[in-house]
Amino acid sequence: MTAVTIHERAAEALRDADALLVTAGAGMGVDSGLPDFRGHEGFWRAYPPFAKLGLSFVDLANPAWFARDPELAWGFYGHRLALYRKTKPHRGFDILRAWGARTRLGSFVFTSNVDGAFQRAGFDPDRIVECHGALDFLQCTRGCGAPIGRADAYEPDVDEVSFRARPPLPSCDRCGALARPNVLMFGDGGWVSERTDDQEERLGAWLDASRRACAKLVVVECGAGTAVPTVRLLGERMVARLGARLLRINVREPDVPRGQIGIPEGALGALERLDSLLGS
Numbered sequence: 001m002t003a004v005t006i007h008e009r010a011a012e013a014l015r016d017a018d019a020l021l022v023t024a025g026a027g028m029g030v031d032s033g034l035p036d037f038r039g040h041e042g043f044w045r046a047y048p049p050f051a052k053l054g055l056s057f058v059d060l061a062n063p064a065w066f067a068r069d070p071e072l073a074w075g076f077y078g079h080r081l082a083l084y085r086k087t088k089p090h091r092g093f094d095i096l097r098a099w100g101a102r103t104r105l106g107s108f109v110f111t112s113n114v115d116g117a118f119q120r121a122g123f124d125p126d127r128i129v130e131c132h133g134a135l136d137f138l139q140c141t142r143g144c145g146a147p148i149g150r151a152d153a154y155e156p157d158v159d160e161v162s163f164r165a166r167p168p169l170p171s172c173d174r175c176g177a178l179a180r181p182n183v184l185m186f187g188d189g190g191w192v193s194e195r196t197d198d199q200e201e202r203l204g205a206w207l208d209a210s211r212r213a214c215a216k217l218v219v220v221e222c223g224a225g226t227a228v229p230t231v232r233l234l235g236e237r238m239v240a241r242l243g244a245r246l247l248r249i250n251v252r253e254p255d256v257p258r259g260q261i262g263i264p265e266g267a268l269g270a271l272e273r274l275d276s277l278l279g280s
Contacts, residue, residue, distance in 0.1 A: 007270075010261050011277035013245045018215035019105035021207075021238060022096050024267075025112050025231045027223020027250065031090040031268035032117065034083070038225070047076070049163045061185045066141050070178055074165035077181050078156030081135045084115040092271040093121035096220065099278075105215050108206050112224070112231050114183050127206070129199040131230055137182035138170055139192045146174035148182050148195050207242070217244040222267040225253055 014020075030036050035046035037057050044051035050060060065073035100107025109118050109128040116136045118128050138154070140146045157166040170179040184191045210217055219238050224231035238244035239257055246260040249270040254262035263270045 025224030140172035142177035
């Protein structure tokens with residue numbers, strides 16, 4: 001099968017869609033200029049001081065650092081928060097939003113990214129699931145029961161050489177303890193999942209409505225790898241349970257279940273090519 005045939009099949013599925021489920025992993029942000037953390041070397045190129053300490057992404061994405069070394073923890077997460085705030089989502093986000101707007105039941109987003117890019121690109125916040133949480137929100141490290149709050153007031157001050165955060169660090173509005181990102185980390189028994197739970201409940205209701213309406217559901221998956229397969233597995237469940245059509249855009253891991261469409265390209269290039277075929 002040629003690449004042209006793959007794209008034409010994908011465009012045909014999109015033309016027939018009644019509802020669009022956009023799913024995205026870390027590869028979605030690369031075309032916006034965000035660093036690729038794939039493997040230790042990719043992460044250490046972005047954060048050289050952590051290479052000197054021998055600390056990988058998995059090592060640092062651990063809630064224990066907020067008790068052990070808060071400046072190091074917030075250096076890692078604060079630098080990323082500042083980077084995400086100033087990063088403009090690439091044109092592929094606009095393409096996806098326009099595709100969803102043309103369908104009968106609209107679109108919903110499911111992403112493992114914590115960068116808030118879909119909200120910044122103009123997607124309806126009530127139609128987004130951030131399954132690993134988001135850096136734009138904070139929770140108490142003490143677990144005092146304070147509600148999840150926005151991180152808008154926190155302006156990270158991170159030393160660009162050491163990648164350590166300078167005080168003051170964010171604190172809980174209720175008890176004054178150190179606050180941490182409302183992000184699911186590795187080995188994280190303290191993550192407050194209420195916000196994500198609410199998002200997933202809304203997604204479930206939308207999928208139920210799509211099923212009752214006998215809608216043709218198309219899943220457009222962008223940049224979701226197998227290392228943390230949450231996003232990929234959701235799309236495959238939609239195929240198995242709802243008869244959805246899966247379009248998997250992944251430059252390294254485009255393999256798909258039988259009968260589905262895998263496009264071995266980066267997100268932006270593939271989305272622009274499909275949009276051209278759709279005549280937008």
